[in-house]
Amino acid sequence: MGAGVRAVLGDVSGEVAVFGSLNADLTVRTERFPKPGETIGGEDLVILPGGKSANQAVQAGLLGARVRMIGAVGADGHGDLLIESLQRAGVDTSAVQREDVATGTAIITVDSTGDNTIVVSPGANGTVDVSTAQRHQDVIGEARVLGLCMEVSPDAVEAAARIAHDAGTRVVFNNSPFHPVLSAGLLEAIDVLVVNEHELADMLKPGSPGTAAEPACERADGATDWGDCARQLAAMGIPSAVVTLGGRGSIVIEGEEITPVDPFPADVVDTTGAGDSFLGTLLAALAAGAGLKEAAGAASAVSAFATTSVGAQASYGDIAAVEQHFG
Numbered sequence: 001m002g003a004g005v006r007a008v009l010g011d012v013s014g015e016v017a018v019f020g021s022l023n024a025d026l027t028v029r030t031e032r033f034p035k036p037g038e039t040i041g042g043e044d045l046v047i048l049p050g051g052k053s054a055n056q057a058v059q060a061g062l063l064g065a066r067v068r069m070i071g072a073v074g075a076d077g078h079g080d081l082l083i084e085s086l087q088r089a090g091v092d093t094s095a096v097q098r099e100d101v102a103t104g105t106a107i108i109t110v111d112s113t114g115d116n117t118i119v120v121s122p123g124a125n126g127t128v129d130v131s132t133a134q135r136h137q138d139v140i141g142e143a144r145v146l147g148l149c150m151e152v153s154p155d156a157v158e159a160a161a162r163i164a165h166d167a168g169t170r171v172v173f174n175n176s177p178f179h180p181v182l183s184a185g186l187l188e189a190i191d192v193l194v195v196n197e198h199e200l201a202d203m204l205k206p207g208s209p210g211t212a213a214e215p216a217c218e219r220a221d222g223a224t225d226w227g228d229c230a231r232q233l234a235a236m237g238i239p240s241a242v243v244t245l246g247g248r249g250s251i252v253i254e255g256e257e258i259t260p261v262d263p264f265p266a267d268v269v270d271t272t273g274a275g276d277s278f279l280g281t282l283l284a285a286l287a288a289g290a291g292l293k294e295a296a297g298a299a300s301a302v303s304a305f306a307t308t309s310v311g312a313q314a315s316y317g318d319i320a321a322v323e324q325h326f327g
Contacts, residue, residue, distance in 0.1 A: 014287025020053030021151035059280025061089035141167035273312025
């Protein structure tokens with residue numbers, strides 16, 4: 001499978017810009033999650049680099065893309081940790097501002113099955129605004145692909161998306177943390193939407209812009225009508241999407257063409273950051289010229305590798321590591 005990933009990504013790296021969040025991940029492993037009001041014991045606290053956008057940038061960089069990160073961290077030790085992790089992955093951090101506030105943090109608990117809960121304190125991510133996108137419009141415009149998520153100001157995300165759209169840069173948008181209603185300006189700029197199946201259902205709920213009155217994409221037997229999903233997304237102005245299905249793989253939607261992508265089996269230790277690994281791989285593959293179906297297949301393998309050890313960026317591998325692990 002590593003050879004397959006290598007074939008998809010190609011020999012020539014592509015230009016990727018990632019605009020958004022950087023967080024220090026404070027992680028505690030425990031046998032199970034506590035009930036409300038309950039205190040339970042856990043293992044030692046582990047502090048690792050994270051943040052949805054930074055994770056994507058690191059994964060894309062490890063896979064050979066030429067990546068530039070746009071965002072902000074505090075002038076503190078957590079900020080140093082994040083900058084150093086990005087630079088080790090080959091990411092250009094010249095557009096990451098150092099602010100006089102705390103670096104963003106994510107408080108993460110991981111249970112014995114590898115599932116997690118996450119609470120985020122934005123910190124310096126809260127300083128990323130429309131002016132940030134405007135200051136770095138050259139970085140966005142020079143990229144082949146721009147990665148976006150919703151872990152910074154929605155206005156800033158829309159501004160970055162519009163700059164990319166106007167420059168001809170492909171916009172890959174992950175609606176996470178989930179926002180049920182997106183602005184018309186952002187919707188118009190999205191080239192590839194990436195969501196899980198629950199987020200897609202919420203986006204296409206009756207009453208959402210461009211959606212039908214009946215339950216979203218649901219057949220009479222309760223199964224998902226992916227063709228109907230594609231038509232509803234098209235009505236919202238979104239031409240293509242990747243819908244992740246957890247252990248069941250993903251669905252690639254391009255116009256009215258629906259393609260299932262098989263999952264890649266792995267011995268799961270920790271799912272933290274696996275979705276961001278998927279996104280980072282997608283960005284790297286698209287920047288290398290791969291088609292969306294091929295990019296999603298590579299992302300399935302690389303993100304599966306990321307679940308086999310603890311942490312987000314700390315669990316990510318390059319092509320050689322994925323190849324060696326899976327054979």
